Amino acid sequence: MTAAGVIYERGDVLLRGDRIADVAASIDAPKGARVVDVAGKTITPGIIDTHSHIGVYAAPGFSAHSDGNEMTSPTTAHVRAQDAYWPQDPQIDHARAGGVTTMQILPGSANLIGGRSVTVKTYVGARGIDEARFVGAPEGLKMACGENPKRAYGDKGGPGTRMGNVAGFRGAFIKAQEYQRSLERYREKLARHEAKGDKSKGDKSDDDGKSDGPPDPPARDLAMETLAAVLRGEILVHNHCYRADEMLGMLALGREFGFAIRSFHHAVEAYKIAPELAKAGTAASVWADWWGFKAEAFDGIRENAAMLSVAGARAIIHSDSGIGIQHLNQEASKAMWAGRRAGLEVADDEALRWITANPAWALGVDDRVGTLEAGKQADLVVWDGDPFSVYSKAAQVFIEGELVYDRSDAARRPQTDFELGYDNGRTGAR
């Protein structure tokens, strides 16, 4: 199952090095190739989750492991999830055993602007973020609408309302625009200075005739660097936002400041504005069926993803959970079948895209992963049956051509350091 529009009832995948070299109904194995017979099994791209806090809210849920919300100010654009990612979180092993090869690690949603995300792969044995990160993946910015920021800050100086939330976003981006302008002014001055220097070497006075050196750059501001990068389109916006009215408001806010929202997250009401999301080119990361735990989640329905798909929007099933991330194939299945029961046409390939190609796009890595196509990184899952069945499990997981998980081989069921020394009656994550 390629997630690229083609499903081969019986097909071959040729891996070369860390890449997929070919996918076809039948490939003649090149000389010297190692042939792995997985007849009767199903191959899909590696599963990709746009929304995880693994590593920043590690298991066990110790207070010492609570590193996801820098809850000291409602706007903390200066912090980065990569600085808190704990590569020994046992949840990583379980995600990998569930077929997940790529996941975006986000700051939490207590803050309006929670900080930068980092996209990682579920490599084995990473000791630090540089051994875990998805090389070349753009960073994301976590933003959060609605109840969480006002609940977190209502008694701590605000925001205490949705009015305050939006004013907080706008205030931050007005500052970012000013910062961006100051950067541009500096660059212009620098360019002029350098041009002058080229013309008359030795004349070091600038326009004012006061200074003879190059212009001073603006003071570095980590928060403003983040938001300015958003305005330039270099950092992708991931916006926790449940309600349809708030999503429409955030799309308008993006237009006001000239940035795109790459994906809404937890978008339980996305189905109400699916055509608008399709038009805006904004993806919606949704759960299959979580709902009702707070007022803004009360209108969740299982058909959400299918309705987005049919309306031409990019639907994504995300987890936000160390349990859910292990079964994203099942979550997609529930959402797919709910759509079909409602009379919506959702092909298997399309539902598979909810957990592969579409999240790859949302994370800005769709040119490298997310489908089984020649040239893509060889991240793939061999399932022991139909990936949409409750009974199917990931039998093998490959990242960049390397077997990182094998359910049938204890030596290929990696475990992080944390669980060593405790009796879990088994060897490795299952």
Next chain:
Amino acid sequence: MNTRMCWIAGAALALGLSVGPVATAAPAAPAASKPAKAPARAAKPARGATRAGRLPFDTEGAPIYLVGAEVRTGDGRRIAGAVIELRGTRIAAVGTLAATTIPAGAKTIDLTGKVITPGIVAVDSALGLVEIDAEGSTKDDSVAIADPIRAAYDASSAINADSALLPVNAIEGVTSAAVTPKGGLVSGQVAWIDLVHGDTRTIVADDEVAMRVNLGQTVAGSRAATWLRLQELFADAEFYRTHRAAYDRAQSRDLSAHRLDLEALAPYVAGQAPLVIGADRITDLRLLVALAKGGAKVVALGGTQAWRIADELAAAKIPVVVQPSQNLPESMDEMGARLDNAALLAAAGVEVGIAVFGDAHNPRNVTQEAGLAISYGLDPELALAAITAVPARAYGMDAHYGTIAPGKVANLVVWDGDPFELSQRPRAVWIRGRAIPMRSRQTELRDRYLPRIRGER
């Protein structure tokens, strides 16, 4: 939306089940199923009036025959080409088509090719007590008091039959729920409901069916203190029961809890009704074994490490209710959490239940949980029992619920195929002998926005 069911106080239960006068033995269970419970309750005559007629007894009216389906009874049997005869709120008979005579002109419903299972029981559920978790004004699942002893708290008086959560779960096959308060050391008492949406008068089928208890560091941040407090409490409940007259004359020693709490605890201390106890770590599970050895009826909820002492739990006849997907070490009490816990327990002879714990919104996903347990080795028939017969038995409600058998309440789910598979949702759901509307707030939201998706407006 009251139904055509009638509630006949004091009526003898048909189908050969004997029953005491409702005013004193409210659940009207067959005497054998809860032999000692009635006397304990008879000591509380004041409650009799409110309890009258709680369970649906009606077996009147014309029979309805569900014909041709494969019936999975919930206790391991499959009957191909079955006939289920319904009368009123109850199942009158179950058999094969060949062995059944259907009277001419009787109402029959052809379900050839379908599968019928018992209605699913949501264990440890907040259905009817919680509408929106984050909104305290919509919640009645706990008592906001510091005292960890809330034994007298009775969930049945707070249940909201109009909750929009009921149909969302009912149309996916959840027909009954053990509605359970949470918090403290002793959270309060469990009520048994059928998911009859809008039936504000009769939604509660039985109250005070079980007592919810939490072990772990519930009292003073200490496991040992928690256990000590529980022992003190049980001793005081027994003392209160046997010295009540002296207590009323103020000639009693000091007791460690309110008299209402001590009174409520009596049948549970005496082993007449189950203590349902949240426990994950072996340390705590062994305390459950101790309670069971002391004569209490005990049910374990959670049971993360139960697989490690499965033999002990089996020997103590403690049913263990698990949530199979919960395989992460979320705390140090849950080290060794594993997806095949249910299968390992069943292999050791433990009666295994499956639940979505503490939830009101998605108890419906218990079929997926059971499917996961199957994929990790649990026998499919045991998986079905784990969400039907086992919960009914564990909560002492098996005279009325949990299997498809004569005399049971007619809670039935009709499927196209495998109830655990993600592609499957019920075709029809019968609760108390009636097919419910397959409609919920969620289907209404869906149908409101579908035309826009299809470009029709």
